[in-house]
Amino acid sequence: MKARMARPVEKDSIVDGPGIRTVLWFQGCTHNCYGCHNPQTHDLDGGYITETSKIIEEVGDISFQDGITFSGGDPIMQIDAVLEIAKKYPDINKWLYTGFTFEQLLLIGEKKESMRELLNLLDVVVDGKFEMNLRSFDVKFRGSTNQRVIDVKKSLKRKKVIEKKLEYNPKKIVSEKRVYI
Numbered sequence: 001m002k003a004r005m006a007r008p009v010e011k012d013s014i015v016d017g018p019g020i021r022t023v024l025w026f027q028g029c030t031h032n033c034y035g036c037h038n039p040q041t042h043d044l045d046g047g048y049i050t051e052t053s054k055i056i057e058e059v060g061d062i063s064f065q066d067g068i069t070f071s072g073g074d075p076i077m078q079i080d081a082v083l084e085i086a087k088k089y090p091d092i093n094k095w096l097y098t099g100f101t102f103e104q105l106l107l108i109g110e111k112k113e114s115m116r117e118l119l120n121l122l123d124v125v126v127d128g129k130f131e132m133n134l135r136s137f138d139v140k141f142r143g144s145t146n147q148r149v150i151d152v153k154k155s156l157k158r159k160k161v162i163e164k165k166l167e168y169n170p171k172k173i174v175s176e177k178r179v180y181i
């Protein structure tokens with residue numbers, strides 16, 4: 001399946017979710033948030049086209065990463081490609097950043113099966129547009145205070161938005177996964 005990407009797969013990110021993560025940068029976003037840090041990712045015809053199989057190849061050995069983050073742009077603009085990749089990593093922690101709200105994703109899911117499938121595979125959605133007047137450097141893994149770090153599995157189960165408690169201890173996660181010699 002084709003996917004339009006903004007840039008190559010990034011490994012070892014420490015700012016796109018907890019731990020050391022692999023980030024996939026999808027091209028295309030129509031939210032047009034004032035003050036967006038990645039305006040070059042907006043153009044729906046920008047970036048470059050590749051195959052999802054090639055992206056999976058680029059991700060490579062993920063055993064020393066704490067998770068995968070789907071970012072952009074807005075990955076929701078390419079749900080089917082994101083879904084195909086997400087399915088390859090059933091046991092890896094998966095975060096997704098989107099300018100849509102979680103409630104909007106649920107509405108999309110009412111009509112689009114791939115949206116429902118994708119939500120069922122994700123651990124966390126960081127939702128909502130970046131709002132310049134709500135910008136904060138105190139909120140973890142987000143740009144503005146309106147954005148929420150949503151525990152997808154709990155939210156789907158309880159049928160209401162449950163925000164994730166960010167009690168992250170990098171030493172603990174890293175020591176579980178990495179071997180120092």
Ligand code: SF4
Nearest residue numbers: 029032033036073099
């Ligand atoms: S949703 Fe994200 S990428 Fe899209 S305009 Fe807003 S901040 Fe930028």
